Amino acid sequence: MLVAPSILSADFGYLARDVEAICEGGCDFVHVDVMDGHFVPNLTIGPVVVDAVARVATKPLDIHLMVQNNSFFVDLFAPLAPEFISFHIEEEKHPHRLIQKIRSLGIRPAVVLNPHTPPEAIEFLLEDIDMVLLMSVNPGFGGQKFISSVIEKAKRLKKLILQKNPACLIEVDGGVNDENVKLLEEAGVDVVVAGSFVYGHPEGIKEAIASLR
Numbered sequence: 308m309l310v311a312p313s314i315l316s317a318d319f320g321y322l323a324r325d326v327e328a329i330c331e332g333g334c335d336f337v338h339v340d341v342m343d344g345h346f347v348p349n350l351t352i353g354p355v356v357v358d359a360v361a362r363v364a365t366k367p368l369d370i371h372l373m374v375q376n377n378s379f380f381v382d383l384f385a386p387l388a389p390e391f392i393s394f395h396i397e398e399e400k401h402p403h404r405l406i407q408k409i410r411s412l413g414i415r416p417a418v419v420l421n422p423h424t425p426p427e428a429i430e431f432l433l434e435d436i437d438m439v440l441l442m443s444v445n446p447g448f449g450g451q452k453f454i455s456s457v458i459e460k461a462k463r464l465k466k467l468i469l470q471k472n473p474a475c476l477i478e479v480d481g482g483v484n485d486e487n488v489k490l491l492e493e494a495g496v497d498v499v500v501a502g503s504f505v506y507g508h509p510e511g512i513k514e515a516i517a518s519l520r
Contacts, residue, residue, distance in 0.1 A: 308488060309498040310519045311336035311369050311478070312512075314360065315351065315449045316502030322356070323363045329505065332513035333520070336369040336390060338480070338500045340449075343374040346398050347447035354383045361387045369500075371419065371480070373446050374398070377405055385412045393417035393440045393478075396429055406435050417478070421446065422454050426464035433471035438498070439464060444481030449502045453482030458494050465495030485518040 312334050317325035326337060339357055344350035361368055367390030374380050377394045384392060392414050399405055402418065409416035417438035418429050422445060429439065441460060444451035461477055468475045479491055480500035488499055499519055508515035 308492055308496075308520050309335040309476075310505075310516050311338040311498055311500045312505040312516065313338040313340055313449065313480070313500050313502035315340045316506040318506075322360065325506065326360050326363050327365075328512045329516070330365040332511075332516045334366055334516055336367050336498070337364045338369045338371060338502075339389075341370060341372050341374060341380065341384070342447060343380075345375045346395065347373045349447045354387065357384060357387055361389075367391075369393075369478075369498075371440065371500075373419075378408065381405065381409055381412070385409075385414060389414055391415045391417045391438055393419045393438065395419045395421065395446070396432075397421055397424060402429075402432055403435065406432065410435075419446075420460075422457070426460060426467055430467055430471070433468060433475055436472075436475060438476040438478055439468075440478040440480055440500075441496075442481055443479050443483065446481075451482055453484070453487055455487075458490050461491065461494035461496050468495075483519070485515075488519050 312329040342349045342351040369391045370389045372394045406416040415437040419440040443457040476497040478498035483499045483501045484504045505515040
């Protein structure tokens with residue numbers, strides 16, 4: 308299992324320290340939640356802060372856009388050379404065009420599905436993307452309870468991926484912990500995002516990442 312801790316749960320007063328801690332603790336990606344206060348009812352960080360994260364991170368960035376006007380935000384964050392940029396299918400009128408744009412910038416494109424959105428909604432995009440992010444909470448805030456129906460959803464998505472693009476990864480974000488991660492693995496999930504579980508683990512960040520892996 309690949310692990311992408313979300314810096315949304317970091318202490319932003321000591322952000323460099325907390326980014327370094329997850330990288331040294333063995334994470335695979337640094338997950339960055341970008342919220343604009345319009346698509347979701349929360350406002351997080353922009354390119355100035357993410358640039359600071361990129362300068363101290365020794366693992367690739369995984370940027371998750373929860374925004375309106377996706378193309379504008381892709382232009383803002385592309386210079387930071389993240390591994391992935393993911394956008395919500397619910398907000399994008401021309402997803403295939405945006406996928407092509409992200410890839411042309413040397414970034415791996417990914418699509419996000421909200422809890423209510425079926426995997427079949429992106430069936431004809433799967434051949435063009437490198438990852439699908441399934442939300443297992445409603446987007447906008449950290450620390451929410453895991454929505455268990457994502458397990459069945461991941462299984463359905465895995466079947467489509469095996470037909471269309473076996474190299475495409477499945478990522479799950481929201482309420483992930485060392486109890487439900489095994490169910491996610493069995494459903495075919497490749498990457499898990501965890502914020503409060505990692506940063507709030509009683510035995511520390513390294514142990515939290517190891518338990519998810």
